[in-house]
Amino acid sequence: MDMFLDTFLLDFQNRNSHHNFPSLIDYSVTETAEEDKTKKVSFLVPASQIDSFTPSPQDTKYKASILNFSLFYGKFQALRNISMDIMANKITAIIGPSGCGKSTLLRSLNRMNDLVPNIRIQGQILLEGENIYAPGVDIVGVRRRVGMVFQRPNPFPKSIYDNIAYGPRLYGMRRRALLDEIVERSLQQAALWDEVKDKLHHSGMALSGGQQQRLCIARALAVQPEMILMDEPASALDPVATLKIEELMQSLKSEYTIVIVTHNMQQAARVSDYTAFMMIDNPQNRTGVLVEYGPTAQVFTNPQNKQTEDYVTGRFG
Numbered sequence: 001m002d003m004f005l006d007t008f009l010l011d012f013q014n015r016n017s018h019h020n021f022p023s024l025i026d027y028s029v030t031e032t033a034e035e036d037k038t039k040k041v042s043f044l045v046p047a048s049q050i051d052s053f054t055p056s057p058q059d060t061k062y063k064a065s066i067l068n069f070s071l072f073y074g075k076f077q078a079l080r081n082i083s084m085d086i087m088a089n090k091i092t093a094i095i096g097p098s099g100c101g102k103s104t105l106l107r108s109l110n111r112m113n114d115l116v117p118n119i120r121i122q123g124q125i126l127l128e129g130e131n132i133y134a135p136g137v138d139i140v141g142v143r144r145r146v147g148m149v150f151q152r153p154n155p156f157p158k159s160i161y162d163n164i165a166y167g168p169r170l171y172g173m174r175r176r177a178l179l180d181e182i183v184e185r186s187l188q189q190a191a192l193w194d195e196v197k198d199k200l201h202h203s204g205m206a207l208s209g210g211q212q213q214r215l216c217i218a219r220a221l222a223v224q225p226e227m228i229l230m231d232e233p234a235s236a237l238d239p240v241a242t243l244k245i246e247e248l249m250q251s252l253k254s255e256y257t258i259v260i261v262t263h264n265m266q267q268a269a270r271v272s273d274y275t276a277f278m279m280i281d282n283p284q285n286r287t288g289v290l291v292e293y294g295p296t297a298q299v300f301t302n303p304q305n306k307q308t309e310d311y312v313t314g315r316f317g
């Protein structure tokens with residue numbers, strides 16, 4: 001089944017059973033008094049104090065903080081002790097070689113990984129100061145606040161209108177006039193309205209690849225998230241459609257915080273304000289670690305770490 005639909009369905013079951021999947025999460029680390037204190041003063045103690053990250057002086061608002069975060073798929077540790085702050089209304093790029101845990105980290109930001117059996121996490125991810133992995137957290141609420149766009153455009157086999165209205169309807173919205181408004185606003189924001197306004201009831205599958213991806217972005221925007229996660233959103237698109245998506249990201253960041261995973265170094269350099277470089281720490285355990293994180297210009301032109309330099313200059317072996 002398509003993953004987006006999966007997510008919506010999970011939300012749906014979740015809402016109806018009031019079941020928060022506590023068994024997936026290892027709370028042993030997050031429930032100490034020490035960690036609770038961190039939660040309450042999160043904006044005073046950003047993750048930047050843990051590593052050497054310094055945001056640009058004009059950027060003062062934090063949207064999320066990843067604090068000493070580790071993730072295990074069964075016995076395999078995919079992420080170890082990741083700490084990084086996500087700045088509000090900025091585009092943060094996550095780069096690094098295949099298999100280093102970029103998608104895993106991205107999916108952790110809206111608890112999408114909860115869909116995977118046998119995962120276990122340690123540490124915290126704060127969204128506006130609140131730990132989204134704390135016991136009793138409403139996962140539906142988290143997914144609503146943090147939307148996701150995937151690598152391959154994945155419109156539902158439904159009309160353009162129904163694709164966009166899907167989320168709002170799932171969350172209980174029934175009024176046609178309001179749905180009409182949401183559909184138009186979302187398509188406007190995704191820079192797709194002019195191209196589809198006369199065929200809202202045609203299938204979303206009949207659009208071009210680039211249009212389908214903008215439809216998926218519009219679908220994510222329809223539930224009015226605060227943060228949008230994009231996992232290689234343009235890698236299946238041609239250069240023109242890619243440019244459109246990049247322009248769209250720029251226009252969205254005044255209202256949203258965006259985190260993007262990309263393999264395209266030029267794209268990371270072009271669109272992002274901050275760049276995080278990840279790697280596996282060694283070929284035996286293949287555990288993903290954060291090697292360097294900072295303003296994009298710094299990471300690309302003056303990296304602090306030799307491995308980062310090798311990677312961004314294409315010398316990576």
Ligand SMILES: Nc1ncnc2c1ncn2[C@@H]1O[C@H](COP(=O)(O)OP(=O)(O)OP(=O)(O)O)[C@@H](O)[C@H]1O
Binds near residue numbers: 076096097099286
């Ligand atoms: N559902 C899963 N179950 C078990 N292991 C997984 C699962 N998903 C990912 N992994 C493993 O976790 C590690 C990180 O995978 P992830 O997909 O996050 O990497 P990535 O950096 O996004 O790679 P790519 O650039 O190829 O997309 C890999 O070793 C992968 O095999």
Ligand SMILES: [Mg+2]
Binds near residue numbers: 102103104231261
């Ligand atoms: Mg990936």
